[in-house]
Amino acid sequence: MALARKRMRFVARRLAQSIPLLIAVIVLNFFLLKLAPGDAASVFAGQSGSSSPEYMAKLRHQFGLDVPTHVQLINYVTNILTLDLGYSFRNQMTVAALIFDRLAATLLLMGTALLISVVLGVLLGLIAAMRVRTWKDNVISVFSVVVYAMPTFWIGLMLIVVFSIKLEWFPATGMESVAMFNTGWDRVADIATHLVLPSVTLSLLYMAVYTRLMRGSVLENSNMDYVTTARAKGLTESSVTFRHIVRNAILPVVTMAGVQLGNLLGGSVVVEAVFGWPGIGQLAFQAIFARDMSLLLGIFLISACLVIVVNLLVDLLYTFLDPRMDL
Incomplete structure (x- = not known):
């Protein structure tokens, strides 16, 4: 109960600090x-x-x-x-209605991309660190550098060429096949199919960053005294790795994921434009050319609120990963 009260006070304090x-x-x-x-x-x-x-x-x-x-x-x-939030004369709708009509699509895209990038980044970084200076480490390191160097829009276009045009595995544009009139689980499957290429495109850049960060963090923590003590107690190598090293090494990745949420929002503008994804990124792209100031200001405000909330959640997640953290 005491810890829960401390967390509530922490949330209230951070929300108050967010007002200025x-x-x-x-x-x-x-x-x-x-x-x-x-x-x-x-x-x-x-x-x-x-x-x-x-x-x-x-x-x-x-x-x-x-x-x-x-x-x-x-x-x-x-x-x-x-x-x-004002009125968009261009779209003949209130700004709030326009944004919240598109927000779910953007959150779905960003959430999926963030999940893919963090999970695969942590996994690949761990494998590279556990097999340091082997062919696995070299392949993962080269892959992360190459992916990081490629422009996001180019990756999206190449995925469309390969997987939509050549192989015809996934649709190239849109969020769902409207003409199919899917409902229930059929609609969920249809949206998931449309989500694959945009989410992969948006996640690759950040996955490369998390891979390099996780690799370096695991190697750094592997030489810490607490790891040596754990091994001296007779713990198995897998127990040392997952109960001690990974739990501490993942903290910088969590921090970076929260900090880069703003960049993820910016990247979604490009990805939504390439794939015709009906989110607030595409809405902002259209509002810029229409000089729709009220709509742009509303999108920026909602985006700022989203970044603040996610960073607050990241700080709370820290307290679960590292109970020693002072609230």
Whole structure:
């Protein structure tokens, strides 16, 4: 019970510390987007074929762009405090509805990619460290370096060419076969089939990082005094490896996985564009060209909240992996 209370206090303290961070993210993103050339009014005017001063003034008033920048910022922050993320005139929907309609697809893609990268990265890194300076270590090390050096979009395109076009094993685009009208477990299987190539593409880069990190961490922990003591007690090598070395060596991997969540979100934009995956990454890609500032700000805010929550969960996971950690 005492440990549970300490964890609850830790969560409350971290959430309170996140409030200034979220405010900084909101303000910084607002001014960064303001520095970008063009706005939604100019895009709409160009698409409609009319750019008369009267029409532009009407659009800017409709989008709230005819007031000073500081007033726009105050209005935006006020709306956020009332849980109003704004309205996307481009999509004729509220920003919250647009984001939460796409968020599940992105979370599915990111969660699957994170699971693949961490599990395979830890496994390959452990194998390389246990077979250091052998052909297995060399193959895994070379593979991780080569994969890390390849651009994500290129990997995605090559997977489409090989596994979708040549072998016809997996679909190339989309999240599911809408025309099939699948329901129940058939729909789950269909989505899983569409998920394979995007998740593998997104996970390969991070898997290479975790492989190298796990290998180095295992080799470092293998020379620690506590490992020597465990072996002196007569424990088997497998018990020493999995009960002592792996449990401590995996901590840097867990930390890196939490830190790189923002990069994973950024990578999902490229992957979703390549595979036509209907997530917030593709939505952000479309919003950039439409200069849909309200939608972009909403996506950035939700992404920041997601990163904060995941890092909090990572810190809590630390307390289970290493009970000595002070909350």
